Amino acid sequence: PGPRASPVPYRRPRFLRGSSSSPGAADASRRPDSRPVRSPARGRTLPWNAGYAEIINAEKSEFNEDQAACGKLCIRRCEFGAEEEWLTLCPEEFLTGHYWALFDGHGGPAAAILAANTLHSCLRRQLEAVVEGLVATQPPMHLNGRCICPSDPQFVEEKGIRAEDLVIGALESAFQECDEVIGRELEASGQMGGCTALVAVSLQGKLYMANAGDSRAILVRRDEIRPLSFEFTPETERQRIQQLAFVYPELLAGEFTRLEFPRRLKGDDLGQKVLFRDHHMSGWSYKRVEKSDLKYPLIHGQGRQARLLGTLAVSRGLGDHQLRVLDTNIQLKPFLLSVPQVTVLDVDQLELQEDDVVVMATDGLWDVLSNEQVAWLVRSFLPGNQEDPHRFSKLAQMLIHSTQGKEDSLTEEGQVSYDDVSVFVIPLHSQGQESSDH
């Protein structure tokens, strides 16, 4: 049977119990056993780690579909007019930030490993290309400081363009550049696969959270739980995906229907009026079933089981350039976006408490724990462990264990995650202090 009759969930093998790896917590870089990620083969003359003294891969092995990276992000100043040469300043004059990234692979770990080794370099390059705008009170209209029209600053002001918009733009470009690198490297090495990406960057008193996929980050404070990311799945991006199939029907090769129905239709439904939605609809309506409505749906299944073209559980991420529907030539990549959604947390504006943290985790955690349950665990754990220098790592570990039935479980009916689970716990108090040092 083709993919319509029996779709094979492609994304990742479930029931691989025991593959859950340890967390990389915010203080993971203090651990002596952390090993740096390999230098991406980019042929640069400077050593790869000139700007990344402490990027580590947070104890992931090459066999994990989940991969992680974190470290210091040192952004150099570019000499005006000589863009290909770098003016090496003393370290104090670097613009420094911090970087945390989670990659959840599918179809093998190759894309996730490449992303963990590459994305920070792409981001550094993108940030260095606009560093003049980052350090200015307001980004200049022209990058070289020339002012061609006297009212240029006013135009920039009226558009409300701030330095943080350049960081958002740099993150968006870095994800796309990294996706291209992954595409080339996978093709060259004959490998397959893709990954989600959730990236946090702390820079100039702000925390940027860039998400492409179904990982999640939340802010947990004493009296507040705030989502910092939104999941991108075939369900949450239904209208975008249906719209694309409407514009380019050839992408479905006559094998799928772009319409959504409550279930897959069958012969008995022919001629009946059934519930449906198309790309322009948020609500539901009824239509009379025609033969073409019996095809396999572009997006099918509910919740965690929802699949794009019967194949993929996420609608944004990196890689998957070669991915096709089983036994067909129908490509997934045209429906996938590599561009992340970026949210900005103004850390300097928060009245920070000692125990305010950001929790970043792959979907394995959120499958079994709600935001509220995670916040409850955070608030239960931290106040009693204020003297422990490794308490944030231990909290991350405890969160993972609680998805595996190791702790007195909070999860409904002792739910257990058989997925890879990765967690970062980022204490904001030190970020705020650190960033205010610069």
Next chain:
Amino acid sequence: PGPRASPVPYRRPRFLRGSSSSPGAADASRRPDSRPVRSPARGRTLPWNAGYAEIINAEKSEFNEDQAACGKLCIRRCEFGAEEEWLTLCPEEFLTGHYWALFDGHGGPAAAILAANTLHSCLRRQLEAVVEGLVATQPPMHLNGRCICPSDPQFVEEKGIRAEDLVIGALESAFQECDEVIGRELEASGQMGGCTALVAVSLQGKLYMANAGDSRAILVRRDEIRPLSFEFTPETERQRIQQLAFVYPELLAGEFTRLEFPRRLKGDDLGQKVLFRDHHMSGWSYKRVEKSDLKYPLIHGQGRQARLLGTLAVSRGLGDHQLRVLDTNIQLKPFLLSVPQVTVLDVDQLELQEDDVVVMATDGLWDVLSNEQVAWLVRSFLPGNQEDPHRFSKLAQMLIHSTQGKEDSLTEEGQVSYDDVSVFVIPLHSQGQESSDH
């Protein structure tokens, strides 16, 4: 000079002082001088107003670009299996609701008048087509009540499909159907123009707010101001519009650039790196200016001055089928959506106070008064006028006067609106009571 050198704001003549018309308030139907809208020429055998005993056009003349309509919405039951015939039940068995609509025309009042005369009929037909689902606890998978697959109710349940999703779907379809009617009627009569549409429907204890354009509705309560609609302008829909130009570059006929810059570029900018955004970007980045970047931008101008293709200030609405960029053959319609965004207010779940109201108004009001200023005026006016049966009409009138310097003005620096202004004030208290009778 063509449209690129000197774009003519198409939308509506400003400085037509004195054209502001009186408000249609929630109790306008009590006024004896209200005249019903004309029957749309749809060739139905039933009198047009069988279901709309009280639709009035809220004192608008045919010369106003703003048009309005409100009245009772009576939805009949459809006899199963005989879809083209109607089973006339006694009035008590009708499903009844209320309807308020504001249409802000541009390029003449023709589209707004057609919309005021037509949209409620489209909506009634759409609601009547799904009435079986509206009155059920949960919409059935099949409209005729047959259950082909025993687990059909479970599929509907899992998708979370509720009766309110059918009303949203009916509103979405009604706007599109009305847009088609307007296109046909304008072409047949050789007329031009388009209009925005903001429609409120009170049905089964819920208030639905459907918006296509830049009118706005807010809920004002003693301790709360809640936006019930979002504006659709070239600025708020930038990414959708740029994306379309990316997919169909021929829509720009080589005359426009889809990229956004802080200002229009000129010869001196060639070769410089300037701030820009493309369709996939929320943030900003820099690009080196090429010759094609000097073209007139697809979206240009700031705030109220922002224009699509140098021509139109809104990106959703009805009509504009023939609209072209001045002196060119470039069409606006492909970039416009007629589908509204619908929000739902669960009135039955609010603990209603006597003075809780919804304020709906065209952009003329919101150009000079903020949500907070409108709420302040509402809260200042209503408590002192509790005995006046016309207080909601008077409040609507007072809101309009305060945009015209007639009241002791709240607006910044005595700002005055020269635009048409239309306002509905809908008291929720009576809606809640009424709806709970059904």
